Amino acid sequence: MTRFNNILETIGNTPMVDISQLSPNPDVKMFAKLEGQNPGGSSKDRIALKMVELAERDGAIAPGDTILEPSSGNTGIGLALVAKLKGYNLRIILPENVSPERRQLLEIFGAEVTLSPAEEGSNGAIRMAEKISADEPSYRFLFQYGNPANPLAHYEGTGPEILRDCPEIDVFCAGLGTSGTLMGVGRYLKEHKPDVKIVAVEPPAGELVQGLRNLDDGFIPPIFSGDVLDGKTIARPRESIEGTRRLLNECGIFAGVSSGAAVYGANRYISRAMSEGTVVVLLPDGGWKYLSSGAWTDDLDTVVDRANRINYW
Numbered sequence: 249m250t251r252f253n254n255i256l257e258t259i260g261n262t263p264m265v266d267i268s269q270l271s272p273n274p275d276v277k278m279f280a281k282l283e284g285q286n287p288g289g290s291s292k293d294r295i296a297l298k299m300v301e302l303a304e305r306d307g308a309i310a311p312g313d314t315i316l317e318p319s320s321g322n323t324g325i326g327l328a329l330v331a332k333l334k335g336y337n338l339r340i341i342l343p344e345n346v347s348p349e350r351r352q353l354l355e356i357f358g359a360e361v362t363l364s365p366a367e368e369g370s371n372g373a374i375r376m377a378e379k380i381s382a383d384e385p386s387y388r389f390l391f392q393y394g395n396p397a398n399p400l401a402h403y404e405g406t407g408p409e410i411l412r413d414c415p416e417i418d419v420f421c422a423g424l425g426t427s428g429t430l431m432g433v434g435r436y437l438k439e440h441k442p443d444v445k446i447v448a449v450e451p452p453a454g455e456l457v458q459g460l461r462n463l464d465d466g467f468i469p470p471i472f473s474g475d476v477l478d479g480k481t482i483a484r485p486r487e488s489i490e491g492t493r494r495l496l497n498e499c500g501i502f503a504g505v506s507s508g509a510a511v512y513g514a515n516r517y518i519s520r521a522m523s524e525g526t527v528v529v530l531l532p533d534g535g536w537k538y539l540s541s542g543a544w545t546d547d548l549d550t551v552v553d554r555a556n557r558i559n560y561w
């Protein structure tokens with residue numbers, strides 16, 4: 249379908265593209281699911297809509313309410329889009345060192361932005377949002393890290409789309425942030441094709457890759473369940489930027505840095521564990537919000553160093 253009643257109906261049904269030129273093994277095919285094609289620019293549009301729809305269904309929110317959410321960017325932008333169309337106010341808690349594009353996007357969509365301390369990262373934003381919602385119960389706190397609507401959006405949407413477009417899939421590989429993508433897609437695929445392996449990509453503990461977390465860094469999202477995963481691989485910030493550059497230079501795909509991490513992690517998994525087969529890698533967003541990081545243009549060491557100071561991801 250190409251004609252819609254409103255922009256929210258365009259969420260999902262993102263394209264899948266062959267990127268086998270990036271595979272380290274000619275007998276292993278790779279496909280990328282381009283979540284940056286969602287209207288708010290990321291996979292988080294799916295969960296923003298689902299969290300609001302289910303809260304409305306349960307009578308937990310109604311137009312005119314103010315939604316509160318800690319987000320380093322994409323979920324905030326998705327919620328801002330949904331809030332605008334459905335008549336909600338939105339307050340986002342954002343670490344103070346995020347890149348300027350993030351803040352600008354939230355503000356032009358009409359969200360109120362409150363900054364949390366840079367040195368506390370996304371865990372600090374989560375703690376601040378929890379405190380505000382405990383002190384002021386009139387806020388509607390959707391909390392993507394603990395909200396079953398997050399994995400459900402991927403169970404009902406992303407997972408079926410992947411199996412429809414790539415029935416030969418053997419391995420699904422994605423970065424781990426809230427874990428909603430891996431939990432939802434993973435459960436759907438395991439129910440419908442039990443041999444599919446689900447592989448998470450994490451940064452090493454203490455290192456930042458946009459939107460991703462290492463579960464050893466002190467916070468395990470309540471929606472996470474270890475039984476869905478078959479394996480984990482690591483992608484360092486530098487490797488993630490290299491992966492992002494390869495996506496652009498070899499495939500013409502302009503994606504965010506966690507997409508590069510997912511590709512790098514998938515390659516590591518293919519080299520270690522596969523002699524043939526098909527891997528689907530989820531690319532959560534486009535590259536637009538990361539232009540000021542210099543990820544495509546500057547010397548790699550300079551970009552990595554800059555990313556340690558400014559939260560681009």
Ligand SMILES: Cc1ncc(COP(=O)(O)O)c(C=O)c1O
Nearest residue numbers: 424425426427428429459506532
């Ligand atoms: C850019 C980006 N990549 C990857 C992820 C990870 O996705 P998930 O939260 O579904 O684990 C996020 C999540 O915050 C993100 O913002």
